[in-house]
Amino acid sequence: MNIQLIAEIMGTVAFAISGAMLAIERKMDLFGIVFLGIVTAAGGGFIRDMTLGIVPPAMFSSPMVLPLAILSSLAVCALVAWLYKGSDEELHGERFQWILNFTDAIGLGLFTVAGANTAIDSGYGDYHAFVIFLGMLTGVGGGMFRDVLAGIMPAVLRKHVYACASLVGAICYLGLLCAMPRGYAMFTGAMIVVVIRLLASHYKWNIPRVM
Template identity: 40%
Template sequence: MTGGYGLLVADLIGVAVFAASGATAGVAKRLDLFGVAFVGFVAALGGGILRDLAIGSVPPLAFADWRYAVTAVAASLAAFWLHPTLNRLRRTVLLLDAAGLGLFTATGTLKAIAAGVPPVGACLLGMLTAIGGGLARDLLTGEIPVVLRREIYAVVALGGAVLVTVMHRMGFTGLLPLVGAAGLMTGVRLLALYRKWSAPVAAPRF
């Protein structure tokens, strides 16, 4: 498997995972079929669209390559019809969401680097790629975005983006480092969920 093809496969897996996550949120809000598909599409591709606009890649890959849109819609429709099963497999959904976070952070960061974005900007765009769709999903379904709450989510994405950038500058390129970084982010996210790690919040004052 070539590096370019591996990057595409990792990207599409992330799209499918986040689309299913977004569609499941739409089902929970009792949206119709179109609404579920739309929320799934936005959750899967929103972050990537923002990244592509930021680096001047127009039209964004989500619109330029039909495989992205088709994957997002297909995964959303599958989640619509299979949501009772997905609800029973909550741990599996959390695992897939964590995997999507890792994959999108890694691929988003590498795409920003390839576009000539400086390291700090590449890290921020890698994080945005991973969390942008989730932000849009939560806003569309009337929820406070998960990245603004106490869960360790955006912090994992930012830390992973820094790791990918450092590895790239050290010459560790190709599919294996990408998978390793994505796997590490996935593991940290799952560990944070298991141990109930959270970012600090301000104490209320009366």
């Protein structure tokens, strides 16, 4: 079965959840929550497809992306309304933040390898830097739109080791492609991103400064 499709579906759900959760935390209305879910889930792929000149972008030509993003966002709404009824401060609680962070890491990992893959499938496999860049752009793009629209500083600027994790994952994926079938390489590449992100969050990793 199509491994690329599976990665995109799981990434879409994960990012839509993170978008909807952030929208709820920011007290947006129902339209805003679904909108932010869609933008987060589809934003990275949208810029990737614009860069590659793919018209219409995958989010409109695929019959899955939009319905999945909308359903995931609505499911988050229902769940939050049911779980946190009345307890406003809970939204800023540790568990809520952890789930937001975790789904974001999953989305980042899956979209990084899926984006690199699309670049290869479009015939640009020989431009290694371009493939890696498109992987990063696809991974980072959705979350960047999400944060800007929610009025917070984008994670890619705020969090140490965010773009870095995506970069390492994309490079590893490209390297692993020479050694194993695509499906395994995608899974391993995405896992690397997730693990780096979670370790970096937990241990508050930093990158050395010049001064």
